Amino acid sequence: MTEILPPLLPLLVGIPLLMGALGAALRKSKRARHIISLGTLSAMFVFSLLLVIATHDGTVLAHKVGFWDFTPQVAIPFVVDALNSLVLMIITILGITSVMFAMATHEARSRFYHPFVLILMAGVAGALMTGDIFNLFVFIEVMLLPSYGLLAMMGAKLGAHGARIYVSVNLLASTLLLFGIGIVYGTAGTVNLAELHGAAAEDPAVAVGGAVVLTAIGIKAAVVPVHGWLTRTYPMTSPAVTALFSGIHTKVSIYAIYRIYSVLFDGDERFLWIALVVTSLTMLIGVLGAIGEKTTRSILVFHMISQIGYILIGVGLFTGLGLTAGIFYLLHHMIVKASLFMSTGAIEETYGTGEIDKLGGMLKREPLIAITFMIAALSLAGLPPFSGFVAKFTIIQATLEQAHYWVAAVAVIVSVFTLLSMLKIWVGVFMGKPPADLEDNALEYQEKMHGKRYLRVQAQAENPTLTIGPPTAAMSAVLSGQRAVKVPVKLIIPGAILAAITVFFGFGAELLMLLSETAAENLLNPEGYVEAVMDA
């Protein structure tokens, strides 16, 4: 299998791109776009599952795109090992569930929704697999361009400010990344990661370039003190898009930080303290920021920042256990966070608001959502028996092993605050009595959303609105007062699937932990990675 798979790697980028174009060309048929999108994403999932199986023993698969056989240095390498195949697999799961969610909210009726998601996925696959830092820049841009479209299109009802900030910050980070790549090329003479192995550890000039690259990627990963854009932009679009982005953009950047520090810096111990200080600040400031927030989504976005701190502890320690724990945490976090965004997003899409003060009593009204939210929230806070417990426990164990007691202390304190924030949402949204005007507001919102015939953003209007298609039979019944407002089951399923996965990874943590260990082993000893690229 290790001989058949490498030449197929470029298909992971090419097929979604082609399918995205095909989807955009099919003007009329919604159904065809749905099928193309879900089909392509499922195929990507199956392929990444094969890659996980092929790399579970530490094998590194490498391929030079186009069978270019001049020299390994000039070819464009695609490299897959346990780490990026695992991340890709989880991202395809998130892609499938978020597309299901968007179909339930009717956003996917838009002609460009599915094409954008597929092109985004092509960029993600490329950014994860690429073996040189200039192509990393290119694929991050491929990934970002459809994201700009998605964010602006679905957030139009909230104004263009979110999109303006999002595009500006990301372009700034990309320009900075380009500066960094220029410095690395000028000092080391190559941008191929395998050739650059250990260059930053030996040569301070390359290390400066590497630091600029890491800073740029750090902005994209929303690490404190460059996290502000995330909390200003993610709540400014639709819940479906927030759920999709939460698992993809910052996480691909985190993967890049892991990979670059492992290969370019060869895990240099001199700079690790910087990472530990930054991660501790990220954990603390993220969780404190959530205290003042009033809507479910903005609270969750602040927690995302705090969790990014936990994930990056792995790089800060750069020991076998630390990296294993960090990778496990990354995979767990992607699933849990998206699940939380989807369960609170389902309420937001049905009742028209995510403000905690305007909601209440959902435990009685929507018991299924309540259970889904509860599982994911407890997992996020790190309570057994969910995957979050295993993740947090191993992270803290790894910091104690290296005698970084203050990092461990911060990690424990922050998880207490995380639990408090989750309880705030729980008490405000699910417990207590529903406000008197809950139902009226929900009806008003639904009427507004289903008023127009097709999904259309009226961007030039005085008050831009996003209206979605004709009401379904069930929705008509609600609008005419024959049925009570209730979250449709279709909206609950995607979040529930992800919640089920976190339970599965809680009880079956052994499996994912073994895979994370292999991935950590590959990061600790990048020689295998280097050899695979040079011999490909």
Added chain:
Amino acid sequence: MSIAIAVGLLTAAAVYLFMQRGMVRIVLGFVMASHAANLLLFAAGNTAYRGVPYIGTSDYGEGGDPLPQAFVLTAIVIAFSITMFMITLAITTTHDDDTENDEESPAKVLTSADTDDAVSSSVDTSSSGAVAAGTGGADASPMSPVHDFEAQDDDSAEAPNADEGTGHHQGKEDPQ
């Protein structure tokens, strides 16, 4: 050396423009910043060698490094497309290109006209007024933020026709 100076100047100009709140200025800042990055990439390939980089067309010692040129070409295409998208974002959905949406945010409260501190506020409002006038002057409706800025501008500069904007102006000052 000249490339280093050019990169420095372009970056300084870009950073200055990023500090503005109007979207069009930020976009111009990005044009500068991407030029700076492209020059730096060129410099990384050593600009002293300028021969044609194809094998067999010039001596190995004289041929330019083709890789940075490929990088720059790619980067230009990407930067151009995103710049176009950003300009689109600057004119959609509202009549101004402000990056601040919250009426009570410090950025807006501080730049609105304040009678106690007329000197500093006249500087602030004139800059934001210029941003608004540069982008949405043509289609500024009486209710649009563009008009507000102009009214405040007149007021703080103590122009003789300040009365015209007063009624409208006071209504908007309530958040303070």
